[in-house]
Amino acid sequence: EPEVTQTPSHQVTQMGQEVILRCVPISNHLYFYWYRQILGQKVEFLVSFYNNEISEKSEIFDDQFSVERPDGSNFTLKIRSTKLEDSAMYFCASRAETGGGSYGYTFGSGTRLTVV
Amino acid sequence: AQSVSQHNHHVILSEAASLELGCNYSYGGTVNLFWYVQYPGQHLQLLLKYFSGDPLVKGIKGFEAEFIKSKFSFNLRKPSVQWSDTAEYFCAVIPSGGYQKVTFGTGTKLQVIP
Numbered sequence: 001e002p003e004v005t006q007t008p009s010h011q012v013t014q015m016g017q018e019v020i021l022r023c024v025p026i027s028n029h030l031y032f033y034w035y036r037q038i039l040g041q042k043v044e045f046l047v048s049f050y051n052n053e054i055s056e057k058s059e060i061f062d063d064q065f066s067v068e069r070p071d072g073s074n075f076t077l078k079i080r081s082t083k084l085e086d087s088a089m090y091f092c093a094s095r096a097e098t099g100g101g102s103y104g105y106t107f108g109s110g111t112r113l114t115v116v
Numbered sequence: 117a118q119s120v121s122q123h124n125h126h127v128i129l130s131e132a133a134s135l136e137l138g139c140n141y142s143y144g145g146t147v148n149l150f151w152y153v154q155y156p157g158q159h160l161q162l163l164l165k166y167f168s169g170d171p172l173v174k175g176i177k178g179f180e181a182e183f184i185k186s187k188f189s190f191n192l193r194k195p196s197v198q199w200s201d202t203a204e205y206f207c208a209v210i211p212s213g214g215y216q217k218v219t220f221g222t223g224t225k226l227q228v229i230p
Contacts, residue, residue: 033217043160043206043220056217091160093218105150105210105218109159 002026004108006092012114013082021077021111025094029106032075033093034067036060037110043091049075082115089113118143118209122221129197130229137192137224139181139207149190150208150218151181160206166190167212177201202228 005024013019025032034046047057049067064086066078075094079086092108119142129135141147151163164175171183181192190207207221 035218042222045217045219048217105162107152107160107162 002106004092004094004106006090006108006111008111009109010112010114012116015084015115016081018078018080019082019113021079021090021092021113023075023077023092023094023108024073025075025092026096026106027073029094029096031055031095032067032069033095034077035091035093035107036088037091038085038088046077046090079113082113084115087113087115118147118211118219120207120209120219120221122205122207122224124224125222126225126227128227128229131199132196133228135192135194135197135201135226137205137207137226139190139192139221141188141190141207141209143188143209143211146212147209148212149181149183150210151175151179151190151192152206152208152220153203154206154223155203163192163205197226197228199228199230202226 007022011019032049035043036046037043045058047061047067048055064080068076089110089112091110095105121140123138149166152160153163154160163179164173164181166173166183174180179194181190183190204223204225206223208218210216210218
C-alpha cells in the first residue's frame with residue numbers, strides 16, 4: 001500500500017536554529033498538509049498546499065513557518081528560529097483528488113522535533 | 117468552521133469488554149468522518165471512514181462506527197476489546213469537497229487491562 005514518507009523520524013535542534021522537515025507524499029496525490037501534535041495534546045492543522053501554493057493555514061502557521069514543494073516529489077516544512085514550544089510531532093499528509101474514488105487521505109509516520 | 121467533540125478522555129476496560137467511544141461533530145454541511153488510532157510511539161493510522169451510503173461502517177481490527185446524522189454523531193464500537201487495542205483514538209471530520217483540512221477531536225486514551 002502506498003505510504004507517505006517523512007524524514008528524519010527524530011530531530012533535535014538548538015533553540016534559534018532552522019530546521020527542515022521532509023515529506024514524500026504519495027505520487028498521484030495533489031493535496032498536501034502539515035499537522036502537528038504537541039505531547040499530550042490533539043493533532044492540530046498547520047497548513048494545506050495545492051497547485052504549488054498555500055490553500056489554507058492556521059493561526060499557528062505564522063512567518064516562522066514556510067512550506068515548499070521544491071521538486072515533483074518532496075514537500076518540506078521549514079521552521080525558522082525554532083523555539084522550545086515548537087517541540088512536537090509533525091505529521092505530513094497527502095490526499096488524492098476528490099470527485100470519485102477513495103479519498104486517500106494518508107498520514108506519514110511523523111517527525112518528532114525536539115528543541116533544546 | 118467545523119469542530120469535533122470526544123467526551124471520553126480516558127477509558128479503562130478489561131479484555132473482552134465491549135467498547136463504545138463517543139464522537140460528535142459540528143458543521144452545517146456535508147462531511148466525511150474518520151476514526152484514527154495512534155498506538156504508543158507510533159503514527160496515526162486510519163481505522164475507518166464514512167463518506168456516504170450505509171451509515172454503519174466497518175473498519176480494520178473489528179472496529180465499526182455508526183453515523184447518525186440527526187445526532188451529528190459517529191461513535192466507534194468494538195464488541196470485544198483486546199490488550200493490543202490499548203491506544204489513543206481520534207475522531208476526525210472533513211467537509212466534503214476541495215482541499216479541506218481534517219479537524220481532529222481531542223482524543224480518547226483507551227487502556228485495556230489483561
